Amino acid sequence: xxxxxxxxxxxxDRALARAESLMDEHPDSAxxxxxxxxxxxxxxxxxxxxxxxxxxxxxDKTYRFDTSDSLISIAVDYYVxxxxxxxxxxxxxxxxxxxxxxxxxRSAISEILTxxxxxxxxxxxxxxxxxxxxxxxxxxxSFDMSKAISNRHVAAANFRLAGKKLNELYAFVxxxxxxxxxxxxxxxxxxxxxxxxxxxTLSNPDLSGYIQDSYxxxxxxxxxxxEALQRFRKSRAVWPxxxxxxxxxxxxxxxxxxxxxxxxxxxxxxxxPSPGPTLxxxxxPMAWRPA
Numbered sequence: 001x002x003x004x005x006x007x008x009x010x011x012x013d014r015a016l017a018r019a020e021s022l023m024d025e026h027p028d029s030a031x032x033x034x035x036x037x038x039x040x041x042x043x044x045x046x047x048x049x050x051x052x053x054x055x056x057x058x059x060d061k062t063y064r065f066d067t068s069d070s071l072i073s074i075a076v077d078y079y080v081x082x083x084x085x086x087x088x089x090x091x092x093x094x095x096x097x098x099x100x101x102x103x104x105x106r107s108a109i110s111e112i113l114t115x116x117x118x119x120x121x122x123x124x125x126x127x128x129x130x131x132x133x134x135x136x137x138x139x140x141x142s143f144d145m146s147k148a149i150s151n152r153h154v155a156a157a158n159f160r161l162a163g164k165k166l167n168e169l170y171a172f173v174x175x176x177x178x179x180x181x182x183x184x185x186x187x188x189x190x191x192x193x194x195x196x197x198x199x200x201t202l203s204n205p206d207l208s209g210y211i212q213d214s215y216x217x218x219x220x221x222x223x224x225x226x227e228a229l230q231r232f233r234k235s236r237a238v239w240p241x242x243x244x245x246x247x248x249x250x251x252x253x254x255x256x257x258x259x260x261x262x263x264x265x266x267x268x269x270x271x272x273p274s275p276g277p278t279l280x281x282x283x284x285p286m287a288w289r290p291a
Contacts, residue, residue, distance in 0.1 A: 012041040027061035049078035056094045061291035065101040089118035129158035145182035170289045180218035188218040209238030225258045
């Protein structure tokens with residue numbers, strides 16, 4: 001009986017190690033491995049904590065956003081109790097992400113700032129980048145664009161240090177969107193223009209479509225509505241079915257209205273799920289950034 005328990009335990013721990021090794025480059029495969037683990041086969045608090053952290057991380061990286069903190073809190077408690085500060089920082093980071101998904105921004109910022117404090121001196125630029133990216137998202141969602149932009153700069157710099165070129169480019173696009181939301185539309189457009197010159201941008205259709213969509217708001221605010229329409233059409237060439245969770249549907253409706261195209265304006269207004277304009281362009285578009 002003891003040998004069977006030992007075999008089950010080692011098999012579960014091997015699966016955790018396999019999932020962790022896959023997480024950075026293949027989070028979807030890591031999630032499959034984690035879903036194959038029976039939690040009752042995890043016989044130590046340490047294994048349960050790692051399982052909680054990795055499963056929350058894999059879900060987040062594959063855009064299956066949790067809104068319950070019960071699982072990740074297992075990891076938070078264990079890693080803080082045992083002084084594993086990097087994993088404690090990641091655990092607080094992901095608990096902050098859970099609160100962000102619930103739009104509980106006060107709890108989210110508390111968790112992320114705790115993660116930032118725990119990560120100081122840890123020498124992990126990717127963790128630092130993700131922390132400041134999340135802080136920027138929280139400030140953007142709270143309409144404080146100046147603080148969002150300053151944290152976005154820190155995120156971009158650390159993504160570069162970590163060798164995460166695609167994440168760095170997305171950080172700059174998010175920054176451009178925030179300049180536009182802050183009324184600095186010419187700076188927004190200039191930054192997007194510079195990103196479009198990067199070869200990595202042209203080779204990634206998701207990023208290219210995201211940039212084209214990001215032009216719409218600042219161009220429209222600067223009175224260049226015809227150009228906004230052209231950028232919108234380019235974004236739809238990449239996203240033919242539309243991306244309602246990313247695109248500013250009321251803003252697109254206003255664009256068509258200004259162009260004297262009421263039928264198209266009405267089409268996009270009816271696709272807005274909540275009553276009246278919700279300033280969708282102010283929401284951080286989490287689902288398209290690389291994890």
